[in-house]
Structures are given as C-alpha cells and as structure tokens.
Amino acid sequence: MEDLAIKILGAVLTTIMAFTVGMFYGGFVRKLTARVQNRRGPVVYQNFIDLLKLQSKTTNIAHGFMHHMAPIWMIIASLTTLMFLPILNGNLWFPNISFHGDLIFLLYMMVFGSLGMALGAGQTGNPNSAIGVTRGLSQMVGFEIPFVMSLIALMIQYKTTSIQDIMIAQNESGIWNMFSNPFAFLAALFAMFGMFRYSPFDIVGAPAELASGPVSEFGGKYLGTMMTANSIFSFFKLTLYVNLFMAGAGNINDVGIVATLIAIVILLIKTFALYMVPVFYGWVSPRYRTEQAIRYFWAWPSALGLIGIVWALI
C-alpha cells in the first residue's frame, strides 16, 4: 500500500516537474528569440499567463467528437511516454513504470499524439489544417528514419532495448554515447530538428502561410490542454535524448533529498543545453518546403545513421 502511494506521488511529481520545466523552457525560448530579433519579448513566465487565460475562457466551440478528442489524445501520449521514461538514474521517486516498457514501445507511443491531433484537426474541415497535417506526417516519415537508425545503433551497441540499461551502461563505462558513437548522436540530433519543429522545419504550423495549420480551429480549453501536453512532451523528448546520449542525470544513486535535487539540476542543465541546439539552428534558418525538409532528413542524417550502425557493429 505504501509502495503504491509512493508510486502515485512519484508520478504526480514527475508530471508537475515536466509541466513546469516544459513551460519555462518555452518561455525562455520566446524571450531569447525576441532578444535575438532585437525585441523586448514577453516575460519568462508568459506561457503560464497564456495557459491561465485559455483555461479561463467560458465559451468554446466544438466541431464534433474527434475535434473534442484531439487534446485528449495529445495529453495521453505525453503522459504515457513520460511515465514509461526513467527520469533520474536509480532514484526512488522517478522510476515510475519505466521497467514495463522499452525503446520500440516509446518510439510508437510518441506518434500517438500527433496522429490523434491530426484526426482532430481533420474534423474541423479547415483546409489549412489538413494541409498542415499532410506536411507534418510527411515530415515525420523524414525524421523518423535517422532517429530509428541511431536507436538501432544504440540497441546493438549495448544489446538491450531498455533505456534504463543504456543509461546504466554509460555511467559504468564513464563515456557518454555522444562520444562513444558520435555518428548515431549526430543522426539523432538532426532528427531532433524535425521533432521540435523550429525553423527551418516549422512547415506544419507555418505562420503566415497556413495560419498556424492544424491548431487553427482550436481555442480556449482545447488550446490550453494542447499547450500543456506539448510542454510535457518537450520535456519528455529532451530527457529521452539526455538519457540515451548523455548518460541521464549522472551517476547519483542516493535516494536522499539533496542528491535528488542535485540530479535534477544536472538534468536541467543537460536538457537546456540540448534544447538550445534546434533553437539556435532555427534562428538562422528560413523555412524549407516540405519536400526539401523530407529530403534533408533522408540525405546526411540518414547516412550518418547508417555509419552509426556500422560503427556499433565494429
């Protein structure tokens, strides 16, 4: 019983942490982007204000059942993937249920939200939404290829499909995967550009072209819930990358509060550093056309992924 209580508490803590961190990261990016473009920009906690505003709106319109379900699919995908991800290495509070899933499962669970969202956007009948969805799905076929190649490289290297084991193996050998298999890391990093959809891969929302695409018919509580889901999902993706390539939150196996806090700080530093890569790349890039984006992923990133697999085999 006590065990279960700790588990539930851990799950709730994980969710709150993922939500807060994701929202703040979003705020940071807005602020930094503004400064780079020589604007003042919103405050760092602007995302929280936006969320509060969206959730407190009273009148909403719905286009039907799938439209109503779209944010729900997204939050299911975000929370399920988060629950199956080991947040800290060997910590009492945040293992959640990560022992019951593996990489291939997460890979498939990650697309759950996008597809649900796509269905919701489809029901609105807005042609811009549908165009955005076709672009998004096409782009997904693009970046999933190098991503899965780098995952296969890691699985071969450590003979496991569990994230936990890959994390432990890195801590034991003391070498992060981004150094022991740089090609796989680079492939995954390129795939990340597509995953986070900053410029030049912001073809789904495409401001001024598709009028924010799939989300254009969502407002109020729907948009708010989607924003929450997106924040949690970005935290998940970053933590996944840190776990796979940067040895997670380091080698801290203490269950004490101080050790946990230190581990969390390490995790935050690593995730933030990683997050800045697609953001920086986005600042200096114009938008690609869809087919250019897909070809981008099938060219060098995929080649790097192949080299990564061969590297892991030798």
Add this chain to the structure above:
Amino acid sequence: MNSFFLILLILLAGAAISFALGKISSIISGTVAFLSIASASVLFFTQLKNNTYIEFPLGEIQLQWGIDSFGYIFALIVLGLGSLASLYSISYMQNKERTGIFYFNFVLVITSMVGIIFSQDFISFFIFWEIMTWSSYLLIIFNKKDVKEIGVKYMIFSAIGAYSMLTAIVMIKGNYNTFLISDAIQAGAFNFTNNEYIPILLLIGFAVKAATMPLHVWAPKAYSNSPMSFTVIFSGAMSKMGVLGMALVLVRIFTFNANNEAILPNFSPIILQQTLAWLGAITAVIATLYALMQDDAKKLLAYSSIAQLGYITVGLAIGTKLSVMAALFLAIVHGIFKGALFMVAGAVERQAGTTDMTKVSGLIRKMPFTFFTALIAIIALAGIPPLGGFVGKWMLYESLITESNSYFLVILVFFSSTSAFLYCYRFLFGLFLGQEEEATKDVKEAPITMIIPMLILSVLLMVTGAYPGILFDPIAKGMETIGFNNVTWDMSVLGNIWGNSVNMIYVWLTIVIVFIAAFIFLTLKGLKGTRYVSTKDISTSGEIPLEHENLTFQINFFQPFRRAAAPMYKRSMDKIWNEIGSGLESLFNFTRKIYTGNGQTYAIFVIAFLVLMLLLKDTLFLN
C-alpha cells in the same frame, strides 16, 4: 458420421441451397449461407479435437485428413472471419443481382479453405487449393468490371502458382514415393538436402496467394474490384492460406540446434531466407508507397494488404521463435483489422454510393459506428499502442534487431510502417473527416447486421491488445507442432531474448486513467458554454467561408511526399511484367510466321520435310 465430412457437407449443402434460393430472395439466400458457415464453425470448435486424423482411399491413393494445432490457428481466422463476413454480406448484397452465384462461390471459398486446413496429403490439398482459386476467380469478376484485365491477371498468376506446386508434388511423389505431407517432411523433402527445387517451387506457389513481390501484381485490382464482403475473406483469410503453406515449408528448411532454436543448415537456404525476407520488406515498402497515392479507399486498402503480407513474409523468412510468432500473430490480427476495414469500405460504398475519397467526405457524424470501427482498425493497422497491431509489430522489430542481425532490413520495414501513417490518416480523413458536403447530406448509418460484425472485430482488436496471450496460446501450440520447442509466452507481457519487455496491462492502465481524467476535465469544463458548429463555421486566415464554397482538400493529398520520394515511384513491377508479356507476345508472333494457320503453308512444310528426308536419307538412315 465423421465430423470432418459433416462440416464439409454442411458447407457444401449451404452453398447449394443458397444458390437455389438466390432467385427467390437475396436475404434468405444470405441467411442460409451465414447459418451454414456459423454452424460449421460451431461444429468445428466444439466437436473436433486437435490431433485427430482420418484416412480413406481415393482409388489407389490413400488420403488423410486431420486437424493439428497449426491448422487450428488458420481455422480461427477462416471460420471466425467467415462467419462475420457472411453475416455482414446479408445486408451488403441486399438488392443486388445474381446473389445466388455470389453466395454459392462465397461458401465454396470457405469450404475449400477449411478443406485445405484439413488436408494432410498433397492430393486433397491441391484439389481444395484449386477449388479456392476457381471460386474466388468467379467472385473477382462478379462485378463484371475489367474482367479481361483483372480476371486474366489473377488467373495467370494463380496458374503459375498452381503449376509450380503441382510440379513439386509430382517431384515429391517421384523422389519419396508418398503423397502424405507428414511423410514428405519426415523424409526431408523440404530441407534442401536432397532436392532444392521442391521447397522453392512450393514457395512460389504459396507466394502467389500471399501476394509477395514480384508475384503480387494481380492483388491490388482483384482485392478492390470484388464485392467488399468477399474481399474481407479474400484479403483477411485467403491470403493467409499462402502464409500457412509458407510457414509449413520455411520452418522445415531450418534445422534446429540443441536448444531447439531454428538455425540454418548450410549456405543455399541462407540465400533463400534472406532473399525472401528482403522480398517481403521491399513488397511492404513499395505497396505502402502506392497505397498512399490512391484516391479510392478500396484500392488504398488493397495495397495496404499487400504491405502487411510483406511484414508477415519477413517474419516467416527470418525464422526465429519470436519472428515466426510475430508473423503468425500479425497474420491473425491482420485478418481482424483488414477484415474490419474492408467492411467499413463496403458500408461506405453501400450507404454513400462510392468509396472515391475525392467524392465522399465528412461521414463521421452520419456513420458514427462505422467510423469507430475504422478508427480502432486503423490504430491497429498503424501499429500504435495499445491495440493488437502494436503487439505484432513490436515482436517483429525485436526479433529483427535482437535475433537476426538484419539491421538494414529493420530500417526498410520501419520506413514502410512509418509511411503507413500517411495512408492510415488518408483513409480516415478521406472518408470520415473533412468538409461535410451537400452530396453526402442524406447518408445514413449502415444497417445493424453490418454494424455488429464490425463492432465485434473492433472489440477483438482491443482485447488482443490488452491480452495478446489469448492468441499466443494457439500460436505457441501450433509452432510446437511444426517443430519449435518450448515456445514461451505470457498473457500480457511481451519479451525479447535480451530480457527486455513491455507490459501491455501497464500501458492500458496508464492510457485509460489519463483518458478518463482528461475526458472528464475537458467535457465537464464549460459544458454549457460549448456549442457545436458546422465545418463551414471556420476561420481561414480571418476570412469566413460562405455556405456554397467548397473547401474540400482531397486531390493530390500527399503531393509534397510524392515529390520528395519521386525516384521511388519510377519503377513498377506491373511495367516489368508487361514488358515480359510483350516480349513473349513478339515471340509468339514470330512463331505465327511458321504456324500461320493456313493449310497451304502447312502443306509446304510437309513437302519440304519429305524432300529434306529424301535428300538426307543416306546420312540419316544408313544401316
């Protein structure tokens, strides 16, 4: 009377009676067909025990029928899906012409498939196989559309398969002097040591029905042009007969080491195995690329069937415990979800008149139950957790990564299954989402006899997602029958040989808890304020569209993807076969120059021959 004969007799009688009643009423005829298939299924699953055999002579040949655990897997697909499809077709075929012929052939196809499962000797196997081919041929040309192209193509490829199979059977008789499958296996007819042509010829015969590249070209149009209630069986169950045969032959090609893990005996089967696996993967990729370019939902599903059969071929060809299990699991689950999807396409065709996605859209509010089935089946087809499709895909990937060292094969399979998201979305969006147009204003939900089978199939998909062990049980028994030992399985935990696992119960629990919480929150919050608006009440960049403006986006749906993948669309197996065909034609044209069909030319030949004989008589007939 013996249950084997009784089951076949009930089915044959059902076929005959429904043919006779077809003139009177299609509903009565359909009901008879349904009742005969359903009662045969009940008899099969209650009366027949596994591993019972009967023998009887046919002339001088001893025939053997029986049922083992391996055949049982396929009997589940054939009879289960057969009963539901025949229930479905009562309403689907209502008010159509020539329903007697339809039901006659429909029940005959089921009969022949049950016969194939019963057959333990090659003679009855081949006879039932041919009955299956012929009765399905009559159903393919039932709609009388493009009979020449579709029917002839199907017949030619079936003939290629049948002749190679017949040759193999004759060779087995010649080499081992037996017609019994078990004797041939005992003698090692399939394992490449004595005669490598036998397994290859048999595999060609089975690969035609399983639509493996390069023998798949008959499939897209044959699937999409038959009446949908038959395509459910055609794609869901009949293609699995090819899988049955392939599994039977392929597993025998592997030999087994001390732990009864399948290993490969010598060099040439490795090539065969790798060739088949790559063919399967390439089939999957190409069929997927074509599926996502289709505008007709039926064609989309047809191509997608070929792609899914490609995965099954990969699993069988790799031949480890996990991969064969994945292949057989996918075979059953594919039967379920593709059956459901073809039923959906049939329901839309019946209610809206067409399945052309550029003409129909926005049916979700008119056909909610059909949409629900389509949604569940598509999630399973895409392999997204937590439904049955994911379980099969997971096992296939894990077996490829952990057991086979075919890492590049994984990438190919993965590419195909990621691209599959595109056509999955297209199917749902094309038929059910998008703008609600005037043309489909009066469409109603399909009748209840069509809804019930669809809902049963969607529930099955959810159950197999949470408790895949229900299917692992017969599959493991069947695999032990064909040669694997100690096939382990768990009710809802999937595991690979590296010791990693996925627990489907935890997946379901998490998803359901989050779903309920989010659903209650979103629905109750501002329930009064939330109002429904039509699909025309939208904002497109600040402009509000008028009622008569058509905002449907359906044509050139995946154009950017097509542009990006343009090089992959250049070649087509169809073209290659056509080139072979025209090559043969010119060869035949050349022979026409000799065999002109003119009596005088033949007379000249005869005279020329005689003159030649006379001239050469000294050299030829000396002494």
